[in-house]
Amino acid sequence: MRRKVSAIRGTRSLAQLNFSTEARTFAKLTNVKEIATRGPITSDHLIRTKSVPAIIDPENPQRSLDEFSSAYKAYFERHTNGEQKCLDSAPRWAVWPGHGTIAFGANLTESGIVSDIAEHTVKAIQLAENLTAEGFSGGWQPVSEKHLFEAEYWVLQQAKLKSENVNQGEQKTISEFQGKIAIVSGAASGIGLACARELFAQGAVVVGLDLNPEISKIFCEPGMLGLQCDVTDQKAVIEAVAETVRQFGGIDILVLNAGTFPAGQTIEEMGEQTWSRSLEINLTAPQQLLQACVPFLKEGLDPAVVFMASRNVPAPGAGASAYSVPKAGLTQLARIAALELGKFGIRVNILHPDCVYDTGLWTPDALERSAKRYGLTVEQYKSRNILKIDVKAKEVARMVCAMSGAVFAKTTGAQIPIDGGSERVI
Structure with missing residues (x-):
């Protein structure tokens, strides 16, 4: 439904x-279609919600929205004096009989306002109808359709919305992901948190999944939803995806970032638990999250999936099989996903970072030990690549945004390094 509304309106919703x-x-009232479509409470509501909601036919939601669009255009033609320009014909809210209501908006602010108005409208209608049931005259009675049209297309009413659009104009020009919904796993810290913040800064609403119970506090801004979720728990993953859809209406961007880096061990000395746990977190968990998201990505707006793999895939190191092997499997999973999901317009690409030192994994002690092993200073160790640079989490996040957006609009199945250049890979 969200994709259809976006298409009718001409902007992501x-x-x-x-x-x-x-x-x-x-929504369960037997006469809900009749009483819900009589009209709004006030003209101020009218310019936010249009005169009536769409009534969704569970058997054919798409047709319901097409019929609303056609009916709105006919309503305009019945009452225009030829001087007005027809507004877009997409509904701003809908009644889903038997289930509840749905509010649509180009951003979280707009959909929130519409949701509040719809909630008040539902209460007002029911109160008015209850009075009739108790023997009082009246019931829910709006003004005539002609008066509704005059209020909706009144110059001063439209000026209110135009003023808001002017005030938001600058923001709209820089918000590539406005109206888009992203899920980022492993989002409480490091690369995942950087990705979530960058997507949010570019206009997306972002749902962050993490085992850390503080995730709900870390994601405290409107438009950022933090859900505590063990990504190895399939039931928890399915519920987190369902909550995302309930809150925002779908999924457009999926960043599969959650992972673990086991302590270095040779194949000979490695314990079975180390191997199994790494496979579970670094390979099976992303597969389960992707699987849960695919039905919604199919209905997404220019949907994109980014797999966070590793430089260890093309250039593995001794003592890191518990990490490198699952990441290699993850890369192969992504390649197959690109083949399978391309026919649905879903782009799937893979990012291979090398060490990203401004994350919790790289403590000062860990850096000292690693640098000493190579006979280097910490600064030399951090820039041991062709470009002699230190890659930051925010820079990885910017690449994730590029891969999720227009820059990679015609690319799928690609493997992109972000490592300063590795002689072992080039």
């Missing part, structure tokens, strides 16, 4: 689902 007791009760 979020969808906030309301399955509260009040919304469900309203």
Whole structure:
């Protein structure tokens, strides 16, 4: 539904689902289609929500939205004096009979306002109808359709929205991902947190998954939702994906970042638990999260998946088989996903970072030990690549955004290094 509304409106839209007791009760009324489409509470609501909501046919939601669009255009033609320009014909909210209501908006602010108005409208309609049921005259009675049109297309009403658009104009020009919904795993720290923040800064609403219970506090801004989730727990993953869809209406970007880096051990000395745990976190968990997201990515807006692999895939090191092998498997999974999902317009690409030192993994002691092993200073060790540079988490995040956006719009199945250049890879 969200994709269809976006197409009709001509801009990406979020969808906030309301399955509260009040919304469900309203949606279950046998006459909900008749009473919900009589009109809005006030003209101020009208310019936010249009005169009526769409009524979703569970058997054919797409047709319901097409019918709403056609009906809106006919409504305009019935009342225009020839001087007005027809607004877009997409609904701003909908009633899903038996389930609840849905609010649509180009961003979280707009969908939130529409959701609030829809909630108040539902309450007002039910209160008015209850009075009729108790023997009082009246019920839910809006003004005539002609008056609704005059209010919706009144110059001063439209000026309110135009003023808001002007104020938001600068932001719109830089927000590539406005109206898009992203999931980032392993998002409480390091590369994952950097990816989440960069996607959010570029306009996306972002859901971060992490085992860390502080994730909900870390993701504290409107438009950032932190969910504690063990990505190795399939049931928890499915629920996290469902919550994302309930909150925002779908999934457009998936960043498979969660992982673990086991302590270095040779194949001979490695314990079975080390091997199994790394496979579970670094390979099986991303597969499960991708699998749970695919049905929603198929309905996404220019959907993209980014796998966080490793420079260890093309250039493995001794003593790192527990890490390198799952990452190699992850890369192969991504390549197959690109082959399978391309027909649905889903792009799948792979990013191979080398060591990213401004993350929690690289403590001062760990850096000292690693540098000493190579006979280098810490600064020399951090820049032991062709370009002699230190790659930061934010720079990895910017590459993730590029791979999720217009720059990579025609690329899938690619493996991109971000390592300063490695002689072992080149």
